[in-house]
Amino acid sequence: MTAFHQKPLRTQLQALRQCHPVPKSAFSDGVEVLKGKQIVILGCGAQGLNQGLNLRDSGLNVAYALRQSSIDSKNASYQRAKDNGFHVGSFEELVPNADLVMNLTPDKQHGPVVNGIMPLMKQGAFLGYSHGFDVIEAQREIRDDITVIMVAPKCPGTEVRAEYLRGFGVPTLIAVHQDPQGLGLAWAKAWCAGTGGHHAGVLLSSFEAEVKSDLMGEQTVLCGLPQAVCVAGFERLVELNVPAAQAASFYQFGIEQVSESMKAGGVRLAFSKLSPAERVHARREADKLKAAFRPLFEKHMDDIIGGQFAEGMMADWAKDDIDLLTWRQNTAETGFEQAPPSSHFELDFDRATGLVALFAAGVELAFEVMVEAGISPASAYYESLHELPLIANTLARRRLHEMNVVISDTAEYGNYLFSNVATGIVKDVMAGWDLKELGEGGQFDAVDDATLSLVDEQNQNHPIEAVGASLRAYMRER
Numbered sequence: 001m002t003a004f005h006q007k008p009l010r011t012q013l014q015a016l017r018q019c020h021p022v023p024k025s026a027f028s029d030g031v032e033v034l035k036g037k038q039i040v041i042l043g044c045g046a047q048g049l050n051q052g053l054n055l056r057d058s059g060l061n062v063a064y065a066l067r068q069s070s071i072d073s074k075n076a077s078y079q080r081a082k083d084n085g086f087h088v089g090s091f092e093e094l095v096p097n098a099d100l101v102m103n104l105t106p107d108k109q110h111g112p113v114v115n116g117i118m119p120l121m122k123q124g125a126f127l128g129y130s131h132g133f134d135v136i137e138a139q140r141e142i143r144d145d146i147t148v149i150m151v152a153p154k155c156p157g158t159e160v161r162a163e164y165l166r167g168f169g170v171p172t173l174i175a176v177h178q179d180p181q182g183l184g185l186a187w188a189k190a191w192c193a194g195t196g197g198h199h200a201g202v203l204l205s206s207f208e209a210e211v212k213s214d215l216m217g218e219q220t221v222l223c224g225l226p227q228a229v230c231v232a233g234f235e236r237l238v239e240l241n242v243p244a245a246q247a248a249s250f251y252q253f254g255i256e257q258v259s260e261s262m263k264a265g266g267v268r269l270a271f272s273k274l275s276p277a278e279r280v281h282a283r284r285e286a287d288k289l290k291a292a293f294r295p296l297f298e299k300h301m302d303d304i305i306g307g308q309f310a311e312g313m314m315a316d317w318a319k320d321d322i323d324l325l326t327w328r329q330n331t332a333e334t335g336f337e338q339a340p341p342s343s344h345f346e347l348d349f350d351r352a353t354g355l356v357a358l359f360a361a362g363v364e365l366a367f368e369v370m371v372e373a374g375i376s377p378a379s380a381y382y383e384s385l386h387e388l389p390l391i392a393n394t395l396a397r398r399r400l401h402e403m404n405v406v407i408s409d410t411a412e413y414g415n416y417l418f419s420n421v422a423t424g425i426v427k428d429v430m431a432g433w434d435l436k437e438l439g440e441g442g443q444f445d446a447v448d449d450a451t452l453s454l455v456d457e458q459n460q461n462h463p464i465e466a467v468g469a470s471l472r473a474y475m476r477e478r
């Protein structure tokens with residue numbers, strides 16, 4: 001049982017609910033408090049490299065600490081850091097002089113990494129994370145004099161860099177776990193400003209809320225559902241005699257375009273792009289999907305809150321990732337992944353009522369189940385609807401392989417856990433669909449005005465729509 005579970009229910013709920021949009025004016029000092037400080041990033045992977053590039057471009061001093069073996073062998077991490085002109089050193093060389101150590105190694109390595117740097121860190125230094133799993137689920141003990149903060153971008157590292165280069169940023173959660181000097185929030189804000197996150201929108205959260213909401217989003221609607229839809233949906237199209245490359249292309253690019261539309265104007269915008277008859281059909285299919293999927297979404301949320309998910313994954317770490325590696329191999333062998341390369345195409349929504357129904361169901365359900373569990377609606381919005389196209393971009397690049405490489409190891413494990421079951425559910429639903437829902441469109445039953453009006457009200461009145469509208473307005477503020 002973790003410290004979170006030992007807290008009274010009300011205290012647990014208070015931590016889960018913690019989530020306040022930080023006004024843009026709170027970032028008027030930018031990166032000032034970190035100017036002249038030595039920042040040492042542990043690991044030069046997906047988040048490490050991209051956050052480091054942004055921080056350096058924001059005028060901060062960044063160096064990379066890598067394992068001695070990686071330096072000696074000049075491995076890929078070493079090359080990435082060196083090719084980008086960063087100073088690279090061992091933990092022993094760099095950590096003792098660091099004011100802020102950012103731990104951007106994979107979650108499963110946090111035990112040896114953090115235990116290893118405890119004796120090296122200077123008195124009163126800061127330790128940063130981009131995900132709270134180690135602190136909350138693995139219950140890491142950190143020296144009392146060290147300030148522990150989090151800056152968690154709500155997307156893959158590649159998008160953190162891409163958005164920064166566009167002069168913007170990605171929505172980010174910040175949190176302070178241990179604050180002996182009372183400076184944690186100021187440093188977290190400066191780190192966040194250095195990545196560009198303050199341009200997009202920042203939520204002041206807690207380590208507990210970040211972990212539980214992040215795990216839920218990535219396991220279900222963000223990664224697990226797209227994976228299940230690609231695998232099951234490809235098989236269905238091939239059954240319907242669609243050539244393999246075309247079948248793969250429908251999902252590889254279609255999911256990105258449906259989710260981009262939802263990000264721009266909510267789930268209701270994606271529905272509004274359908275004709276009245278298609279809209280009613282898509283809503284009905286989405287409701288059927290929600291009923292079929294609800295027990296699985298609830299199980300994932302319950303296991304995340306209750307700690308069973310963390311225990312299962314840590315047991316797999318102890319078995320050298322046997323489950324993760326088996327699931328990764330199985331995914332690589334699916335028809336979708338093996339299909340010939342497919343070319344980009346512009347999705348005609350009228351031909352994709354099935355995709356709209358699937359992702360409307362996934363987004364609404366993830367949001368509902370998170371909020372029912374005590375997670376704040378704003379956090380649930382970012383962890384479902386907003387982040388979906390940022391993950392779908394990776395799928396569009398090089399299918400599931402790319403998505404699973406770019407997301408964290410924790411996200412990848414949870415994704416398989418969900419999609420292994422969800423693929424069967426999607427197959428069952430799609431058995432009742434044909435090309436009318438999946439790529440060709442066609443004639444749907446005519447609808448009367450009363451039915452259409454009820455469906456439109458249902459689409460507009462889902463609680464995610466109001467939260468989304470206000471957060472999108474906040475993100476647009478300059």
Ligand SMILES: NC(=O)c1ccc[n+]([C@@H]2O[C@H](COP(=O)([O-])OP(=O)(O)OC[C@H]3O[C@@H](n4cnc5c(N)ncnc54)[C@H](OP(=O)(O)O)[C@@H]3O)[C@@H](O)[C@H]2O)c1
Pocket residue numbers: 042043044045046047048066067070075076077078103104105106107109112113130131152153154155156157406407408409410
């Ligand atoms: N990926 C995402 O999309 C994402 C999004 C938000 C938050 N996060 C969080 O960001 C953190 C980093 O995740 P990531 O996906 O960016 O990690 P990652 O790409 O897998 O990190 C790989 C880097 O960590 C180093 N590393 C691995 N094991 C190490 C060890 N035992 N000691 C020292 N260095 C080690 C690797 O160096 P070697 O080459 O030497 O192995 C490599 O440079 C995690 O807490 C994750 O939850 C990730």
